[in-house]
Amino acid sequence: MTDSSTPEPAMARLDNADSLSFSLPAAALHEAVAVAIPRSTEPPADPAFDAFFRSMLNGSRDCIEILRLDGTLDFVNAHGIELKEIDDFAPLRGKAWASLWPGDARDLATNAVDAALAGRHAHFEAACPTARGNLKHWEVTVSPVPDASNGVEWLVSTSRDVTQRVQMQRSLDAALRDRETRHQTHTALAHAEKLEAIGKLTGGVAHDFNNVLQVIGGNLQLAAQHAREDKALLQRLESAHEAVERGAMLSSQLLAFARRQPLEPVAIDIGRLLHSCADALRRTLGDAIELETVIVDDLWNTLADRHHLQNVLVNLAVNARDAMDGAGKLTIEASNARLDTDQTREDELPAGGEYVRITVTDTGCGMTPATLERAFEPFFTTKTDGRGTGLGLSMAYGFLRQTGGSIDLQSAIEQGTTATLHLPRTLEEETSAVDIASVPVTGGTETVLVVEDDPDVRATAVDMLAQLGYRVLQTSDAQSALSVLDSGAHIDMLFTDVVMPGPVRSVELARRAKELIPSIEVLFTSGYTENVIVHKGRLDPGVALISKPYRRDALARKVRAMLRQKETPEAPRDAPDEPKPLRVLIVEDDVNTRDATRELLQLLGAEVSAVDHAKAALALVDSHAFDVLLTDVRMPGMSGIELARVAKRRQPNLRVVFASGYGLSIASEIDEDMTGVALLPKPFDLDSLERAVFARTGT
Ligand SMILES: Nc1ncnc2c1ncn2[C@@H]1O[C@H](COP(=O)(O)OP(=O)(O)OP(=O)(O)O)[C@@H](O)[C@H]1O
Ligand SMILES: [Mg+2]
Structure with missing residues (x-):
């Protein structure tokens, strides 16, 4: 059916696809297509084929374009006109087809044309706006149309509008991403809440535990003061005290995790801090582990508790040492970090802002996802035979959170572990460490x-x-x-x-x-x-x-x-001639009387303490030596007489002066065997006060 004698293929009236007419050569379809790009208006040689071809072009849901060998556009089918929203084809005709594609897509189109000219089918996918400016996505195939001698005579491009599919895919991807993010956030929040709850519990326990330890430890130390001569006893007291110290260390780690550890944050230069604790770290790691520290030149200062931060670093080093089984490399790096708010996530990073970032990387055995998930939990440990209490990382976690920073772990089995710490930046100069x-x-x-x-x-x-x-x-x-x-x-x-x-x-x-x-x-x-x-x-x-x-x-x-x-x-104290002032304790519930008496006695050179009720007086008497107790008799709670009785049991040399508005009538109430007692009827003047308070003491 090929009419090779046809000088030029039949011309299609491209401006109106409905009225296409072809001069069709016969044979295979692509050959037919070749002839379908007609130059003349001669009637088709084969009406059947013409019908087939017309039907194919008109029936296609794709945009079919015919290109000349120089890459220029010659024909677009009816549906293509519609898809590409072409109002007027005339100005497009003869334009380089690839140039009609925007940006990056232009290269893809050029490459496809080149490939087709070389006899291959080329495919690409790209976005291109329609003539009216609506962006559409296209799946494009450019194919060569061979001539009779197997050269390329024409190129045909088939573009399928896949906009809907691409958009659906995009929404699907976004939905999946969104679900994943929500899942992650949810997991992160659940994790943080769990740690928070454990923190509250452990904090409370540690608090009571500390009071208990304080009593035991304090008494052990006091007992040791009395047992200086007895070596064996001292040894026992010391080992008991070591146990108290272990308990104290445990509860301090729990408090750190619960973010209840009292911190004294100071401005720190991490470079200097690492330098100062390098020896301790090396000792921790042992000879077979190499330690490298990398610190950027203009590292910012950070605000943190020096002692606790060192503790965290040593704990991380211990973990690394254990994970490396004695040999490997530990790298500590310190750099500046600016965190964007949207980059930071509730559980892992602190709020956006400026931080000093420290990473501690080991070449150890790494962690399984299950271990990683629980690593910060207090008492979670994989170390057997008492080698770990599982508090190192929980302490670090609590400390970093309390400091306004964060700690995060990346780890994989046999890949080693990296702990990333963020500590808040400070503009302050480094505070010199007071030892x-x-x-x-x-x-x-x-x-x-x-x-x-x-x-x-x-x-x-x-x-x-x-x-x-x-x-x-x-x-x-x-x-x-x-x-x-x-x-x-x-x-x-x-x-x-x-x-x-x-x-x-x-x-x-x-x-x-x-x-x-x-x-x-x-x-x-x-x-x-x-x-x-x-x-x-x-x-x-x-x-x-x-x-x-x-x-x-x-x-x-x-x-x-x-x-x-x-x-x-x-x-x-050293001046030998100067007499010691008389120490007087006034107990008087009437504020005016109390103040006046105090002033009078101070005028007379006494060292005066004054309280308003018996209980407070006894608290003073318990621990403070007095020469004279000057007390009112009728007081709420405990009477002056009862007070004197108790006070004299505690300080037998104490002299007592009862100041009473009832004159001397209270004398009968005073215990007969109570010595060193004087009565001072109210109101009293300076002289009688002096006589009562000083005369009896002989000063
Ligand atoms: N660098 C690391 N490499 C591999 N696993 C680690 C590393 N750091 C921690 N782990 C894992 O996390 C667990 C918890 O660590 P954490 O420091 O809290 O407790 P521990 O080291 O077991 O005991 P402790 O620190 O109280 O002596 C460890 O038992 C270990 O399984
Ligand atoms: Mg540890």
Whole structure:
């Protein structure tokens, strides 16, 4: 059917596809197509084939375009005109077909034309806007149409509109991605909530545990002071104390996980910190593990608790050492990181902002997904025979969260593990590390007021301080402490538990103490970081804290360091000629009388403490030596006479002056065997006061 004599194929009236007419050569379809690109308007040689071809072009749901060998467009079928939203084909005709494609797609089209010219079928998929500017996606095939001698005569391109399919695929992908993200967020949140719940539980337990340890540890140390000669006993006490220390370490890790560890964040240069703990890390790792630290030049400073951060790094090094089974490489890198808010996820990264990033990478055995999932849980460990407690990473997790940063693990079996830490940046200069350990363990002679509701804990604190030489006053609640502070007694330090029963909170007590005695130092103690003194994971400015359980040495250093500036007034003590002032304790519930009496006695040179009720007086008598007790007789709670009875049992040399509005009539109520008693009828003047208070003492 091929009419090879046809000089030019029959011409289709391309401007109107419905009225196509062809001069068709015969034979195979592609040959037919070849002839379907006609140049003349001669009638078709084979009407049947013409019909077939017309039907194919008109019936196709695709856009069929015929290109000349120079790549220019010559024909578009009716449906193509529709698909490509072509209003006027005339200006397109003769244009380079590839040039009608935008951007990157143009190269694909050019390559396809080249391939077809070389006799191959070429496929590509690309987006191209229609003539009216609507973006559509096309699946395109460009094929050569051979001539009789097997050369290429024409090119035919078939473009299928796959816009709908692409759009559906995209929505499907987006939906899948969305579901995946939601799933991840959900899992992350569930994980964070689980850790949060465990944190609350462990925090509470650790708090009570610390009070217990404080009593045991304190008493062991006090007992050791009495057992200096007995080596065997000392040895036992020491091993008991080591157990207390292990317990303390455990509860401090639990507190760290619960984000209840008292932190003292300071500005730190991580480069310098790593340098200073490199020796400790090397010792931890052993000789067969190489340690490399890489620190960027302009590393920012970070705000964190130095001691706890070092602890975290050592813990990570221990984990790495165990994972590498003694040989391998540990790399610690520190760099600056700016996190975008949308980059950060609830569980893994902190809020967007500037951070110092530390990565700790080992070449160890890595973790299974199941281990990785539970690694931060307290007490989760894969280490057998007591080699691990499973608290290292949980402590690190709590610490980083409390510091306003994050820790994240990447690990795969046999691929090693990387821990990534983010710590908040600070613009502050590095704070020089004050090595509290360098403060000698010495006592002093200053007066410390101990406020603690647990009687056992209080007793050990009082004993420790007394053994160190301090004069110690004690009360069991803030209210009584205020009475003591208000009494005018000379007090150098208030040492108070953070949480106490009663209406006055410890922070309020500290504030009032400062008001009453501006030079007073305030040291808090707690088995738990309370929000009252710790905000956003850091101690409020000017707040000093010693965590329970504390050792006698640690308490000694802390107290000495705080009192260092205000050295004990040794001078008057050393001056031999100067008589000691008379120490008088006034107990009087009427504020005006109390103040007036205090002033009068101070005028007379006495060192005066004044309280408003018997209980507060007894608290003072318990720990503070007095020469004279000047007490009202009728008082709410305990009468002055009863008070005197108890006070004299505790301080037998105490002289008692009863000041009474009932004149001398109360004499009959006073125990006959009570010695050193005087009566001072109210109202009294300076002379009678002096006689009553001083004369009896012979001063
Ligand atoms: N670098 C690491 N490579 C492989 N596994 C690790 C690594 N770090 C932690 N793990 C896995 O996570 C578990 C928990 O670690 P974590 O530090 O909390 O506890 P531990 O090391 O077992 O005990 P502890 O730190 O209290 O001595 C480990 O038992 C171990 O299975
Ligand atoms: Mg560990």
